[in-house]
Amino acid sequence: MIRVAINGFGRIGRNFMRCWLERENSQLQIVAINDTSDPKTNAHLLKYDSMIGKCNADIRADENTITVNGHTVKCTSDRNPENLPWKDWEVDLIIESTGVFTSRDGAMKHVKAGAKKVLITAPGKNDDGTFVVGVNHLNYDHDKHQIISNASCTTNCLAPVAKVLHESFGIIKGTMTT
Numbered sequence: 277m278i279r280v281a282i283n284g285f286g287r288i289g290r291n292f293m294r295c296w297l298e299r300e301n302s303q304l305q306i307v308a309i310n311d312t313s314d315p316k317t318n319a320h321l322l323k324y325d326s327m328i329g330k331c332n333a334d335i336r337a338d339e340n341t342i343t344v345n346g347h348t349v350k351c352t353s354d355r356n357p358e359n360l361p362w363k364d365w366e367v368d369l370i371i372e373s374t375g376v377f378t379s380r381d382g383a384m385k386h387v388k389a390g391a392k393k394v395l396i397t398a399p400g401k402n403d404d405g406t407f408v409v410g411v412n413h414l415n416y417d418h419d420k421h422q423i424i425s426n427a428s429c430t431t432n433c434l435a436p437v438a439k440v441l442h443e444s445f446g447i448i449k450g451t452m453t454t
Contacts, residue, residue: 277305281367283357283386284374285311285318288397292371293322297333297344307365308350315342315351356385363390373397380404383423393422400425410436430454 280296282289289311296304311318319337322344324330336343340351354360357377362370370386372394377383380402383394400406404421407413408431416424426432434452441447 278303279307279366279368280304280371281308281310281360281362281365281369281391282306282371282373283310283360283377284372285309285313285321286373287327288373289371290318290322290325291328292373292397293344294325294328294331297331304369306347306349307367308352308360308362309342310352310354310357310360312353312355314353315340318342318351357382358385358388360386360389362386365390367391368393370394371397378425380423387422394424396423396425398425399428399431408432408435411439 282292289309293306296302296306309318313321315337319335319342322331322342323333323335333345342349342351350365352360367390370391370393372378372383372386375398377385378396378398378400380400383396383400383403386394396403400423403423403425405416406425406427407416408427427435430452438447438450
């Protein structure tokens, strides 16, 4: 089981948790959320999403935890990742979804706090690699890559389609705007 903590429970952090909830037999276990909002607010935002709709999970919160379908997740609220109890909680992977710690130096603060790996949910700076599923995800090396990025949402939408078009017909030149 891979023990996961989510740093930043905004749109991306909550969507990550919703995806996890929909997977049966996941190898991931979400053990912690670090966010500036309190657990009760975060539980409400997870349950009632104005874009995606209501989450069908049983979601409850108290002052220090969110419980989802009987699974209790510890909650903290510290803006400095070096202060977080990742070592004590045996966290393997940080989902870095604040948009703040996108550089290697910033993401390494989680490692200094005891996490083993960090996945930046935005374009990274000086990370060990940027991986897009369907494009280059097979290049990921568990032993070599500690701080990784999964690129931008735009890249994740465009790159797989561009790869297929390029391999099938060849792309000589293109532009993209967001």
